[in-house]
Amino acid sequence: MFTAITQQSPDAGLLHNLNPEQLAAVTLPAEHALILAGAGSGKTRVLTTRIAWLLQTGQVSPGGIMAVTFTNKAAKEMMTRLAAMLPLNVRGMWIGTFHGLCNRLLRAHYKLANLPQTFQILDTQDQLSSIKRLYKQFGIDDERYPAKQMQWFIGGCKEDGLRPAQVVVKDPETRKKVEIYQLYEEQCQREGVVDFGELMLRSYELLRDNDPIREHYQRRFRHILIDEFQDTNKLQYAWIKMLAGTGAHSSVDGAFQPTGCVLAVGDDDQSIYAFRGARVGNMTDFVREFGVKHQIKLEENYRSGSNILDSANALISNNSKRLGKNLRTAQGPGEPVRVFEATSDFAEANWMVDEMKQLVREGHERKEIAVLYRSNAQSRVIETALFNAGMPYKVYGGLRFFERAEIKNALAYLRLLENPRDDTSFMRAVNFPPRGIGARSLELLQDAARATGCALSDAVSGLSGKAGANIGAFLAGIEVLNEQRQGKKLKEIVELVLKHSGLRAHYEADREGADRVENLDELVNAAESFVSIEGFGRDVVALPVDELGNVLTQSPASQGLDLNQPVQDIPAPDLETGETLSPLAAFLTHAALEAGDNQAQAGQDAIQLMTVHASKGLEFDCVFITGMEEGLFPHENSMTDRDSLEEERRLMYVAITRARKRLYLSHSQTRMLHGQTRYNLKSRFFEELPEEALKWITPKHQGFGGGFGSAGVTSNSGATHAYHTSARGQFGTDYSKYTTAAAPVPVQKTPPGGLQVKQKVFHAKFGEGTVLSLEGSGDDARAQINFPRHGVKWLALSVAKLTPVP
DNA sequence: TGCCATTTTCTTTTT
C-alpha cells in the first residue's frame, strides 16, 4: 500500500521551503540531537525529510535507519510521506511503534527470548481476564487486591524494568502483590503469551543479555529517530539507550564503538500521558546522558493566527516545569477566540450545532470542524444534538474493531488453533456460544490443570463424567478445525471458524445481532485483504551494503541507484532464515497490535468528535473546546496536586493549538454528570488567557431564567463583556434561544417531497418501517419512523437513505 | 446452567 512514486528528480529540493531551524535540524551532523518542536511547527516534516536527506546523500542505507513512533497512525504517516519523497520501498524499513518493533525483534529471536514462535499478545482486556483467572485459581481476594489495580501494578513494574525479584518490598501488601506478579509471569510463560509491557521488557532483556545480538543491532541502526519523545517511559528510554549503544552496555572489550545516533523530537508542553508512565524528564536525561550537543527549537508555527497562539502561549506560561519555548507566527492575528457561556450542557450542544450549520453555510467542510472534550461521557449530549439536526458526525474513541466482543470471540478460536496452550482464549471460547459448560465444570478442569501444571486443553483428557464429555467435545471440535484448516487460505480459515464454532449462527439467531454479524463479515474481509498488506515474505537484497549498513556505492544519484527496491533485512546472528510466521499467526499479531479504526464508515464529510487526548497531532480549521468548567477541565481528579494540574494545562494547550482558523471555548452553568445535575464554575483556564485575544459571544441577557437560583455561579465579568451582543447581533445568530433549556423550535415549512405519513419505507440498517410524522424542509427535513425491530427513530432525510416500499 | 434483577462505578489511553 505504500507503493513508492517512481518518477523523481533526485536533487529536486528535499530541503526546499524549510525555514532555517528546520533546515538545521534536517541536515544535522551524525550526532545525538534533541529537537524541541512546538505544536504546528512542521515536526513530522522535519523527521521525514531528515530520513530522506540521510538516504539521498548516501549517508545511510534504508536498513540502517530506525524510526520509532507511538501510534500506528504516526508510523503510517511517516512511511507515506517518505515514500512520496523518495522512490523507496519503505515496507522493509524499521519504521514502527515501540511495540511493533519489539514484536519484530522477539519474533526474529524467539528462541533466545525464550518464547514460542507463535506467541500471542494479550491486550489490556485479555490481561485483566488473565489476572482474574489467576485469582480464582489461587484463591486470591479480589477485594483486597483488586485485579485492575494489580494490572496497573504489573504494568508499572514492567515499565520500570523490574521483574518480581527486583521489586523492592517494604511492606506485607507489596510482598503479596509481588507474589501475584510472579504467579502471573509464570502463567503467561506457560501459556506462551505476552502483554504489552512484556513486549518492551522482554526485547530489552534480549538485547541486554545477548552481546552478539545487541552489537549486531547497534552496528546496524546508525540513525535512530524518535517521535513524541516526551511520551516515552523509563523502559522505552532504556531500550533506546541500549540500541544506540550509549551507556553501560556498549563495548565490553573496547573493540567496538557504537555508532548509532539518536534524534529525539518532542515537545514538553504537549506531554499529556504522565498518568500512564510517560516521563518528560527523559528529555533532560537524554541531553545529559547522551552528551547532546545539538538542540534545536522549532518555534515557528504554520498553523494558527496570533490570537490563538497568544492564548496558547499565555496559558502554558503558567506552568513551572518547562524547557522554555514560545510559538510565533508570521500570520496576522486571525480571528479572535470565541467564548460562549451556556446555561446547560444541552443548550451548549444546540448552540454548537447552529454555529456549525453557519460554518458549513460559509463553506467550511464538516471534517474540518472538530469538537473536543475532556472526557468521553461528554460526547453523548453533543451526539444527540447533531443527530437531531441531521448533521453527519464521527466519534473517535470507544470500542475499536478488534476489541469488539464478537471479534474477540472469533479471535479466541483462531488463537486456540495457533496455540492450544493459550488459556485466556480457551476460557473465552469454551462456552461461547453456550454449550452447557458451566462454572463447575471449568473449576474441575482448572483444578486438574493446576495439579499437573499443564494447559487447560491438556487437562481435558484427565476429566471424567459430564464435564469431561462436554469439554472433550469442544476440544474435538477445535481439532477438527485444525485438520480442516490445513492448506486453506487465511480468509477461508476465518470463515471455517465462524461456521464451525457456531459463532455466526449464534449472532444470526440474536434479534439484535445484525451489527455483530456484520462485524464478523468485516473480520473475514480483513483477513482477505491482510496478506496483501503485510506480505510476510522474505525481502530480497537490493542495496549493496556492508554489515554496518553502510551503502557501498557512492551517492544514489551518481550511481543511478534504485531505492525503489525491497529493503534488505540484514540477518542477525540468531535469525532463523526461511522460518516464517504462518499467515494466521501474523494476522493475530496484527489484530493485537493494531486494534483497528473505531468506525468502518469512512470518507463521509462529517463533524469530528473526540477527546482532547485523541486530538493530539491533528489539526482542524475550526475547533470547539467544550465543557470548560472546573471539575471537568481541569478534571476534578487532577485539581489537587500541582503536577497533574500542570498536565491538565498542557492538555488545554494541546487543545488550543489544534485550531487553524477559528477557535471556540464554551462552558455551561449546569451539566448532567453521573445522572445528576451539577453546577460548575467556569474553568480557571479562562483567567490565564489574554483578554485581548478573546471575544465573548454570550448575550448579555442570558441567565438562569429564574429556574436555578443556585450556587456561586456568576456571569462573567470584566472588560470582555464589552463584546456581548444582543440577540441576533452581529454574528447572525439568535443566541437567546440557548438561554432556555428548550430545544430550538424547528421552522415548519412545506413537508419534504417523496414521503408521506403512514408510508412504508425501507432503511438499510433498521429494515422496514412506517413514517409517523415529518418536519422541517431541505437539509433540516426529518422523519419520525417506526421500525418494528428497532423502535421509533427520528431520521434526517438528508442523511438517511430511505427507499419507499409500495 | 443461565437468566434476570440489583448494585456499583464512572478521566484521559496506545500498544
Added chain:
DNA sequence: GAAAATGGCA
C-alpha cells in the same frame, strides 16, 4: 444515565 459486574433464583 448507563454499562458492566455481581448475586440470587428458577
